[in-house]
């Protein structure tokens with residue numbers, strides 16, 4: 025969790041700027057705020073890194089996904105192709121808009137594959153919500169032709185992939201809109217927060233309205249603003265935005281350190297028989313937040329995880345059994361246990377969520393063990409970790425070799 029490692033004087037200064045004026049609200053109050061606009065600063069920092077024409081800071085990455093989908097025209101009854109390996113927020117955003125998730129296969133990039141998307145198409149497919157998982161990037165060279173050929177709306181959940189890019193284009197900017205998360209577990213944190221990015225002015229304006237009860241943000245009398253569309257409250261506070269701005273300024277340096285540390289560990293672990301690494305759509309566009317080990321099969325990966333636990337290795341995720349990232353544990357979604365009826369329950373689901381056939385995704389996630397990269401690791405710490413990890417993997421592989 026690189027951002028949290030570097031929380032310090034810069035973040036405190038930004039928060040203090042806000043505390044001194046007392047204007048915790050991102051809009052209006054021009055006379056009292058002493059020209060302090062932290063949400064705008066945060067947006068500008070994100071634009072600087074990604075080159076996005078428009079950025080909208082919101083209350084969470086989840087809110088950003090929902091706003092991106094809504095602004096892209098996704099609503100009741102629309103089928104949205106999505107991966108079974110993501111943070112569950114992707115699926116929730118689709119469901120709460122009244123749309124219908126259609127789960128498709130991922131590949132070794134840990135993201136939806138072009139073939140997976142094509143296989144999941146129906147005459148009712150409207151959009152793809154592509155998720156760039158574990159700090160990396162999807163195979164956009166293969167995916168974009170499918171999106172274009174079938175005239176699909178593309179929305180990117182880049183919750184884990186801020187500062188990741190693919191051949192010069194940053195994640196989130198391939199389709200209609202994308203969303204980054206700045207929650208406590210990401211490359212940079214605002215405490216809670218997200219940023220929607222797009223190059224399309226119309227989509228930006230709609231998202232801006234949608235995330236603030238429809239307010240058009242024209243003029244300086246909030247009570248008299250017009251509301252072009254129905255919206256909701258997905259606003260970010262100035263306090264959160266202040267932290268987000270300070271953290272985002274640190275991201276280029278964080279990414280550089282992450283990549284050095286990731287390379288160091290990969291070099292040490294690559295020689296272990298049976299160990300490979302997850303692929304990247306563009307190896308040069310990684311944000312370096314995760315070291316993604318691929319074991320030969322799920323059984324071996326499970327033995328490695330058990331050995332890590334026995335030997336006290338920490339800092340890794342085995343997503344295959346994680347409650348929030350992989351469909352196998354999403355009983356609440358498979359059984360549609362909802363607080364109140366969703367559109368998909370009334371209109372009918374496009375798939376039998378309890379009996380999905382996604383063997384490739386099962387295989388990829390079953391083999392995957394991810395370590396969160398720390399940007400402040402010393403070489404000594406990484407050497408110790410690599411040695412421990414190598415020893416555990418060798419030990420866990422023995423029964424196979426015997």
Ligand SMILES: *Cc1c(COP(=O)(O)O)cnc(C)c1O
Pocket residue numbers: 084085086087110111113114155181182183184204205206207217218
């Ligand atoms: C973290 C994350 C989200 C949710 O972001 P929040 O800011 O916590 O709402 C959505 N999608 C992915 C892939 C994530 O990793």
